[in-house]
Amino acid sequence: MTASTTYRDIYAVVSRIPRGTVATYGQVAQLAGLPGRARQVGYALSELDDPAVPWHRVINAKGEISPRCGGEGDELQRLRLEDEEVRFDRHGRVPLERYRWRP
């Protein structure tokens, strides 16, 4: 494990995302003080094993759920978001204009 400060910073921001809202990787990176390092955010979440972090509230800039190893990860994420009042359109993505987290 040995979570680096960068990762802990990312986890801290993700943990602050309110229920019923979503944030993009770029947004999380920006709020975490890592502008332009959206990639690291996704990587940090992939290595994440802390159930206290609502990683399912983080999606890509297209409002879609990013693929992930394991198979059921994307599906699980969608179910969890729907369980939090977040609806998907017919394209299978979330309207960021509507559910985007605004700190």
Place this chain on the structure above:
DNA sequence: AACATGACCATTA
């Protein structure tokens, strides 16, 4: 130390 990989984003055509 070097190389390759990765849950990405913004811009341009």
Place this chain on the structure above:
DNA sequence: GTAATGGCCATGT
């Protein structure tokens, strides 16, 4: 609407 390009950095071998 899609396709391609550049950039950014941590992790594992």
